[in-house]
Amino acid sequence: MKIALLGYGKMGKVIERIALERGHEIVLRKSGKDTFEGLEHADVAIDFSIPDAAVSNISTCLDNNIPVISGTTGWLENYDKMVALCQEKNGAFIYGSNFSLGVNIFFQLNDYLAKIMSKIGQYKVAMEEVHHTQKLDAPSGTAITLAKGIIDNSDYSSWALENAKDDEILIDAKRIENVPGTHSVFYNSDVDTIEIKHIAHNREGFALGAVVAAEWIQGKKGVFTMKDVLDLK
Known part of the structure; x- marks a missing residue:
């Protein structure tokens, strides 16, 4: 699986390590004002950025038919807009306040x-x-x-x-x-x-859950949560 990392801070680096350990490839590492170059090669994007960047990151993925997993918090006043965009584009989207x-x-x-x-x-x-x-x-x-x-x-x-x-x-x-x-x-x-x-105890649990969610969403369409990923409903 080819992954775009949107947000390459401490969490992004832990996600990268776990993804590589599970046999995946990182095709984009985006921080700050970096471009989205390489996103077109991704099978999925994982967004752990900052509140001000989350909506742009998620929108860009959905506009380009890239499934997106977002663990960024602090932007939920725009959550319904992202749900509507996902449905309009027939995309795939998981937001989780915590992926552990x-x-x-x-x-x-x-x-x-x-x-x-x-x-x-x-x-x-x-x-x-x-x-x-x-x-x-x-x-x-x-x-x-x-x-x-x-x-x-x-x-x-x-x-x-x-x-x-x-x-x-x-x-x-x-x-x-x-x-x-x-x-x-x-x-x-x-x-x-x-x-x-x-x-x-550390960031490992959050990162592992995000990668598991990225693996799970492959081939699916719709808006999901970690309850779907873990079959907790």
Whole structure:
């Protein structure tokens, strides 16, 4: 499989190494203002860039009939536009707030716990996410996905970074050097706390999941998620 890497920072380099180990070829490494030269040779593109570049990267791939996997967060106000473009072009697109296989299992666990806890009134939910200081968006895309999972399965209506109302989930977003990503969900009552947590030890899990998704999307058309890739639906 020939891969275009859109975003060649720390994550892009880990994806490159894992892709090469799995027998794939890198035909484009794009950073900053680099051109898309070489994209035409790609079987798939993997976008781990920055919020300001994601829409351009995804659009260019879909316009050129290149399936695209995007793990860039912080641009989701344009997600519906990218879905519409994918459908218009009869393309293939996967966005994931987190491609880690473990995190996607964690998402399922979070949804299930939210369903249970929604029937028990004395608990108040809160979340914490911790990332490295280079992460540009807060809260993380993973935290937003977790919050949405709770909202979809409970009476909560939204999330907030501070001064959360009774129907909002408080997300405490912290930035600390050299933390790949830690996400915690707490259900607090006067008598106890229930906590579920995912701790990433390095970038390997995110990168492996993105490559697995790129392998899976070959020959497919449509808009998918990691639930499709891992058959978790």
